[in-house]
Amino acid sequence: MKAYTYIEKGRFELREKPRPVLEDPRDAIVRVTLASICTSDLHILHGSVPRAVPGITVGHEMVGIVEETGEAVGSVRVGDRVTVNVETFCGECFFCRRGYVNNCTDPDGGWALGCRIDGGQAPYVRVPHADRGLCRIPATVSDTQALFVGDILATGFWAARISEISPEDTVLILGAGPTGICTLLCVRLKHPRRIIVCEKDPARIRFVRGLCPEVLVTTPGECRDFVLRHSDHGGADRVVEVAGADGTFRMAWECARPNAIVTVVALYDAPQVLPLPEMYGKNLTFKTGGVDGCDCAEILRLIEAGELDTTPLVTHRFPLSRIDEAYRLFGSRQEGVIKVAVDTAE
Ligand SMILES: [Zn+2]
Ligand SMILES: [Zn+2]
DSSP: OEEEEEEETTEEEEEEOOOOOOOSTTOEEEEEEEEEOOHHHHHHHTTOOTTOOTTOBOOOOEEEEEEEEOTTOOSOOTTOEEEEOSEEOOSOSHHHHTTOGGGOOSTTOEEOBTTTBOOSSSSEEEESSHHHHEEEOOTTSOHHHHTTTTTHHHHHHHHHHHTTOOTTOEEEEEOOSHHHHHHHHHHHTTOOSEEEEEOOOHHHHHHHHHHOTTSEEEOGGGHHHHHHHTOSSSSEEEEEEOOOOTTHHHHHHHSEEEEEEEEEOOOOSSOOOOOTTTTTTTOOEEEEOOOOOOOHHHHHHHHHTTSOOOGGGEEEEEEGGGHHHHHHHHHHTOTTOSEEEEEOOO
16 A cells, blocks of 8 residues: 655655554554644654654544454444544553543553554554544544544644633634634633634634634734733633744733633744743643543534534645645645645545
């Protein structure tokens, strides 16, 4: 099969590889039917993920059909249509039992697929701990509807959950890229009093306005004043920082009211400064990423019930044979691209 492979910094290529096989009784082999490209894939391409292993197949956002299961797999069967979780976790260690699956202590635990082991920008993928990492897709939910459940939608859902949002809150979301938009859709399920989105890209602003007309939109330059004018207690009650750009960490805590919760989902390229003397007395609570992606079944139920729909994010589609082009487009942010779906059929 052809698999999109991390060769070295700056170079991914479609390479011929053997189909994956079961290596452990808890593994499953999934025939990938639809995959996507994530910003984290670009981070690997740019060499900013040191633990990424050259030679691995990239891709950690995908859905597919179970092709084969190890003898210890009980929650899915051959032929099931499934989402694949970006995180591998055992479900049994100290952290997993508390829902902190991102910190699973299993050797394969955490972000392994498409980083340390072969991922899903290929026709087939081996999924370790398949009972935890695979979720059956309801019959009425399409592959496109389920495509982001295991990664960016899981992230948005987790960010909204840990932000402890109540109906009186003004929630500020920094960044309206794909993960920011998923966060917005999940924050909306909490029905806060208002949601403010801060984004600098005009195309993304238009996208947010089209998708969620009731949301207030501002830009980085005017964000602080805008939030002051549109909140009840001198700042946002909840801030979710998804942008990870220069200055957005500072903006996050500056726009927060005293005693607010600031949830940092963003993955920064550089260290950030926490100037405690400047924020003394503001008594903020900071929560930091990455995602504990263990709510996929609940997310699928919300999609099935029509409460969550991320299909508008799929702005472009490519076959696997043209994945180089798909990466170029996704990386360039041209043509109004939000997310690219890759058809991985052989
Ligand atoms: Zn990702
Ligand atoms: Zn674990």
